């Protein structure tokens with residue numbers, strides 16, 4: 576595997592960062608998760624814009640231009656001969672001392688990793704996922720904004736651990752006010768009486784798949800609502816699904832033991848799954 580590291584393409588064995596890198600010591604950095612379909616990177620500009628916005632929000636100056644980042648991503652894909660892939664650009668604060676002060680870090684570290692990737696949930700796209708609402712809370716907007724895709728994913732990992740212990744596929748996060756935020760690595764939607772409802776993006780990551788799904792739903796003439804949601808909305812929804820670069824559109828069939836709808840992916844979710852697939856294949860065609 577060939578990795579992009581600070582301007583060079585190196586074999587995986589040589590792609591090493593210092594133990595003094597603040598990305599490792601403090602989770603001080605940002606990242607993206609991007610898909611390529613048929614050798615074409617899906618919504619690259621949007622992902623790069625979000626990466627640079629995340630960096631700006633934590634006062635991290637990415638040492639290469641957006642154009643150079645786009646080229647590094649595409650070249651990593653080419654060098655690994657990948658067509659259907661998951662791509663992970665990372666920018667850390669760089670090497671400093673053991674103190675917190677970012678001024679001690681002279682140069683951010685830039686990494687791009689790309690791996691072969693297929694459907695994340697396999698059969699579960701047909702069967703539907705089981706989820707639980709977890710006790711750990713999504714980072715509240717009044718501390719680090721959830722819109723920053725930072726290297727601090729400990730809350731998300733704790734959510735995943737809770738879902739693992741409870742024997743289900745996905746975790747649903749709430750914020751500190753009791754509103755639904757999102758899944759462990761994806762945005763959440765409910766379908767009720769034909770309308771699609773999703774929380775506003777103050778307490779969750781402004782998902783790029785979320786935006787694509789909203790575009791699709793709008794083009795299909797489906798009513799869209801962005802409003803806060805609670806447990807009741809979740810348990811009594813006709814359909815629930817999550818969206819994310821890795822998960823794509825993932826139907827949820829059960830939450831905290833409550834069967835959602837008829838316990839199978841519902842008609843609106845299925846329509847959106849099909850349309851999302853069409854878009855990724857179309858935009859992914861040379």
Ligand code: PLP
Nearest residue numbers: 760761762780782783784819820
């Ligand atoms: N929420 C979180 C916490 C995520 O990590 C992700 C993945 O990037 C998403 C939502 C979905 O965002 P996107 O559709 O841009 O991948």
